Amino acid sequence: MSNSELTLRINKMTTIELLYQTLNERRRPEDIAEMVFELTKDSLTNNEKLLLEKASKGSLSKNIYGYTSMLQTFAEAKGATKQIEKALEIFQLNPNTKFDYNNQKDIEEFIALVSPIINKSIGKNDFKADRLNKSQRIENGIDLSKRNYNKKWRLLKRIENKLLKFITESKKVEFQKIAKHGLIHTLNFTNFSSDINTACFIAYYNARCNLRSVFTNESQIRSFDEISEMLLSKCNRKDTQLPNPTNWWAIAHIYTSQEVLSHLTDHQKGLLLGKWTTILQEIAAFLDQIWNQNDINRETMVVKRGNDSTTWNNTAGAWNKARDNWMNLIYSLGLDYILEEICFGKTLRLMAADVVAWHFSTNGKLDPNTEVWNKLPLPWEIFQNKVNCNKDLVIKYCEQAGLDPEKSGWIAPRTHGVAEFTPTPELVHGVAISNPFLATALKRHRFFSGKK
Template identity: 65%
Template sequence: MSNLEQLYRTLDERKRPEDVAEMIVVLLGDGLTVNEKKNLERVAQGSLSKKIGGYTSMLQTFASAKGAGQQIEKAIELFQLDTHVQSDYNRADDIEAFIGLASSIIHKPVGQNDFTADRLNKVQRAANNLDLSKRNYNKKWRLLKRIEKKLQTFIRESRKISFQKAGKHGLAGMISLEDFSADPDTACFIAYYNARCNLRSVFTNQSQDRPYDEICDLLLNRCRRQPDRTNWWAIAHLYTSAEVLSRLSEGQKGQLLGKWTSLLEDIAALLDEVWQSSRINLQTMVVKRGDDSTTWNNTAAAWNKARDHWMHLVYASGMEALLDDICFGKVLRLMAADVVAWHAAGGGKLDPNTAVWNKLPLPWEVFRGKESCTKEQVTRYCREAGLDPEKSGWIAPRIHGVTAFRPTPELVHGVAIANPFLATVLKQQKFFSGKGLKRPDPGTNPVG
């Protein structure tokens, strides 16, 4: 595997920026200026390969949804099917194809899963030439019902994970290897900025660091020096600054605007599902027992990221007038009560964005045409809350500066820990999780 291919694989991982910087130093080699090499090596000094022990307590991949392989393996045995068929039961299409095949064997219509009404009786089984005992038939019928349920769970979990990724790094997962590898400088900027975007949030009562740091700027400067060679289309999948979008054709801007609009619609549907199954307090946005805060917060982050990119494209395409008719609001995350109390103890007040969120129509209602949300509404509510509607990102793209690089901390539920070994132990003992401590058995190794 080439260095570029290895770098491309990091787009779907959670590699630390330090480790990606080390890969970039190797890839660009003598093509770096003295100052560029110095700064990249300063960051790469924190890579895992240069650390004593060389490991981190944090996963370097995103979670993945578990398919129906276990259930289908049992079904293949029960139905005595050909095991030489090459299928991937971590793919929804392959699971669905198997359900269709196996269901046809026992004449079970897919989706009809009422145990009382939808099974064939003895006469119906005979009419369909099913030489099966009632027990054997029921066993196969129940297993197929479970696989159908597993498929729906798999699809939902896959959606949640895809939105979590989008909330971190935008459409980076849609960049092809061909586009990524066409220019090494483009590839290096995308990979490093992607790693910075994927950093986990730190438990704090202050704002989080922005992903665009001094190393991002260094790498983008290399692209600026050779604009005709740079693949701005690939970069725009995760970094939609006005500068980058100005390098795209109107057709390319239109394609990206369509992608982000479709993603917003999909995210809105999941937000609605979580909203309906929770009792979220709009006035405070403080999480309560029974709220699915993980799904809500990951999906809200995806909405806000997609909305921000969408807003950049609206302005870059000269379509600001669109906001007079439809100006989607932000979606606020749920906050833990201890964070709110900590913020209040430091003299802070309820986030003024909450007041705007309280008054605006819910985004999924806007998508369904049940409510309208205009620029005039958003502007009025922002001013009532004491917010600048443009600078706060409610009616215009968010503009960022260049932050200083900071070493990636070891985190346990957002709390920074100085040592990865200690972080591993604290995770195993459920510190900072809110689930109580796990007491190890006497004589066991806590790191295992």
């Protein structure tokens, strides 16, 4: 192998590694298109080059502003590092570099390790009932003053509370990612990098999936655009000169069309079906929790003051994404007869009152899907075996609402067309702004946030 060939291979590997990092980020499709173009330009046809250049010319490196006002990462749950560092100081313990205090298991292990020092029972956090009095401390060999004991007891209580909050926040982040791009953030590098065409499609389509919603009274732009279609078609080529075949298993972590699933074995489909069923159950339990914490108007699904609409909408989006994947796999495996016994319904997002008013002002009306949502059992009720929901029931309510149960995606996999590529707008709470500097200023002053 010549030096130039070796350099080219190293550069390609570096680009693939960078593409892989973007699976957990919210990078603009234009920037991903630029990376894909550099990685594949030698194997592209003229039409394919034109398509990628159409997007890549809007990349930040080619933009006169050179930056975006929007975060290019997902939010992260904050662990108990601050509290545990304080505990290490107060309990006079040596830090363990193997522990990651942004990890649930490690926080739990720390609590289990330190709590016995003051004979604190994990989960017993009532300040009056669960502390040891003086005689109990002496009996347990705890030679601490009341003040010192209370200080350590309170700190362990705070760490336990922080753990519970961290678990909840981690669920929110995980479900937000699932709502956007399915399971692709869980894909390992080996599968991602096994084939260049596979990596390019996944990375670009992932960026499209992660786009933020725009404030509009019309439908959102579909993720699957003309560039996604072109990159997927390259995965379907039979005459490719590349040494490795398309990794359809990897692609199925983000895109489960019947075409993609047809390339998987029944065993692989079964693994994915099991994953998505478990995820549906976890999401349903979290939806139940949010529902009980908020006074949501189920009849209209218009957000009211005090509703945590962000958490509900992200989690509802995760439910619908998981349900779509579950439905696709059911049909691909020929198991759609299951729907005669159990057929999960969609979960509707909360709508802002001003969007609804805007919709009505343009002769729109309440989404007929809302009527179906109102009548069907709630997702968590099904998993709790409180009620049954089957295909016949869904069809009945869809027909009453004037919906085609198949085309609307209630009882069959949803189909989609191919959207035209459109540049990524700078958004301030969903409102498109032409200039990133202006967008940054508007964010700082809370424009369009609904807050004073």
